[in-house]
Amino acid sequence: MATVIESAWAAWLAATGLEFDFMRQAALGCVLLALGAAPVGVFLMLRRMSLMGDAMSHAILPGAAVGYLLAGLSLPAMTLGGVVGGVLVAAGAAAVARHTVLREDAALAAFYLVSLALGVTLVSMRGSAVDLLHVLFGSVLALDEPVLLLLAAVALLSWGGLLLLWRPLVMECVDPAFLRGISRWGGVAHHGFLALVVVNLVAAFHALGTLMAVGVMVLPAAAARFWARRLRPLLAVAVLGAMALSLLGLWLSYLADWPTSPTIVLMLGGWYALSMLLGPFGWWRQQHVPQRHLKG
Template sequence: MAWWLANPVVGPLLEFAFMRRALIGCVALALSAAPVGVFLMLRRMSLTGDAMAHAILPGAAIGYLIAGLSLTAMTIGGTVAGLIVAVGSGLVARNTVLREDTSLAAFYLLSLALGVLIVSVRGNSVDLLHVLFGSVLALDDAALQLLGGISAVTLVALTLLFRPLVLDCLDPGFLRSVSRWSPVAHYGFLMLVVINLVAGFHALGTLMAVGIMVLPAATARFWVRRLLPMLFTATGLALLAGLSGLLISYHADWPTSPVIVLSLGACYLVSLLLAPHGLLRHQRTAPPQPQP
């Protein structure tokens, strides 16, 4: 037993309950957020995910004002705020001259500024850091139950909506013309994005939540081309980065959420250079260009 406790990988997980809770939270996030991130990438909505991650902040801040650092209040507030921004930006894009990316950017900038203002004025610096950067090392039973519930709902929903989601990624016009599942797939997927961002918000904070959703998907794209292997690869990368980020932050005494996201970023940069579809391998195997 003493050898296991001295092991730099297993020791912290065996010795400290907060490390085990953090690992369980990271596993729940990886199983749900990473597959959602793959579909987000295929729909060319990765920046939309980033915008919506900031959009949940004012709702969570209002929940904080009402009930303090209450998991339920901040979850409900963040979910409502995210849905308002997603639906509101879509309505503006459909009924005005603005494109959806512009309207979404306007909504999320207002939301981010409002949320930071609320927490800064009515809270303190510790509360603001908790909201922006999360508290993955302080997850309690209620938070783990929330993360596990969101993960289960996401996996079931992705299983049920798999075919419509794939068609919506490839040819949304065709899906609208042949099936009534198009609005279900579209708005159901937005709901999955929002609730997974709320889950990531509780563990990693507003500024880091989208990282565990987008970076594994972008990294997996360098390794595989088929959808199912991409889903499994993204999930595996998120699990690996979650574990390595926890251990690195523990041994180096660094903030955990940024280290987890930086671990994902390191996987991305290595894959960008060395993966079969990365920069170096792609250039080496590219067919010669025709000469004039």
């Protein structure tokens, strides 16, 4: 019996690629990314800031590129540069929105377009095409222990920050004007949440690259919206969906020899499409299942 179990286990490891260290590290990285980014993505969606997440994912590129120019593909330098770049762009967009006629979303759009172009230019000045692809699309299959420790630390920071800011964040999702009127925690919650978005995008950048990092944050949260209405179930569905579909994308990319980061995001996009069509609050049910009405 033991021999049969061992043979089945070995066959499963061979079929999934988990017999190799790099695949096990990549799978762990996917789980840690899902734990950190997906819950932040839920609040990003509820605050109607999903497109802002995309803008911020590009905003970190110039800072990471400066770190790359100074120290090469150094984890501390690129992480610090990405965080500083993201914070500066967020602060700059907020300042433009506060002192000009532009709204914050338009200011962010301008900043992220310039940031993307500047970051690509800076990386190209010193690096090769391989380095540029590494920055833009990540290297999930090359995650090492320092990057995994960073992902774990960011996941813990995300959950700790969300628990600390839970009440003002929930209230801001429902009625931000009311929160500003009764509490000074509104500004703290807003800026603290933006900091969580930036650090998660920087962490995801090391695995998925700047062009794909926001996918693991936004797509699972958007898909979860078709399966749950209450906040805690939303968080659970988003995290579990992000884990499962990221691992599925990793496995499929290994079998088909496809680029890993785009494959993971495509799997997350497929889950979003399936949820939109067949989820309890999706299109098919809304169109074909009679809605219950209160009886007088």
